[in-house]
Amino acid sequence: MSIVVDIVLFTLLGAAGFALLKVRNLFAVVMLAGIYSLLSAGLFTVMDAVDVAFTEAAVGAGISTVLFLGALALAGHHENRPGHTPLLPLIVVVVTGGALVYGTMDMPGFGHPGNPVHHHVADHYLEESYDEIGIPNVVTSVLASYRGYDTMGETTVVFAAAVGVMLLLSGARRPRSRGGGGGETAGEGEGA
């Protein structure tokens, strides 16, 4: 049963990916990107990574679709045809993809219980976390306690991203006001 779900999800994922490349209407592209994220979330669920699936569904399919729509309202709905031939990018992508596929040859089998990734610190987390942390969801214990520093770094990164967006977008509010003075006064007015 799981294999059927896998095949269906991957087929739809591939179809959504190709449609994303072909469609020139950006509104449709945004919707397809949301569908792509939702399908990825489904795949993560099949792989038992429910926390990742949850994040993908909330961020990828949810809030980023809304943000893309907000960007579309500013940028227009149609993508212009590229001025160059797609030959060189195609070669680059094929070579890079081939190298990546070649790289996976040396990787241990997917999901094999003897893989090194499952035996570095994972054993300790899975066996001891209930005694040490006392909560059933190991993902939360790893995220917030064992790897608390990393999570704090991530939170800081999210904050820094917002600062970047604010710096970029809250300057010149009106698209026509190109002058530095006009942009600054608009920014000050908004910040006050």
Added chain:
Amino acid sequence: MREEIIIRVGAKFLAPFIIMFALYVHFHGDYSPGGGFQAGVILAAAFALLALVYGLEAVQKVLPLRFTRMCAALGVLIFAGVGVVTMLLGHNYLGYNALAPDPTHPEHGQHYGILLVELGVLVTVFGVMVTVFYHFAGRGRGDS
């Protein structure tokens, strides 16, 4: 969209449930998938929905840009502050065992620590998402 009665009523009806679900995802993160990050995104989505239907100005009356910007910084402060508190209590930075009320069961402190730092993540992610949304949605209009 703002004249559609079904969308207006639907959004108003859904928003409290979305907010409730976000809080559930946060406080139940110890037991089920989810945590502060997802909760923050869902909470932000509730306000994005309201802003899409009722307009940016209506939502910014309830949730001003200044407040969401403050949230973005406050969350990081909560997270880092928990670390400082545990240090002041004589443990390592972010050593949540310091927060246990009963020293014979230090692992109980992990509950409080995790809940607090996840709250910090929630507040930051919520503030950041709403702030970014405000900036995208409010740009190109004269003022907002």
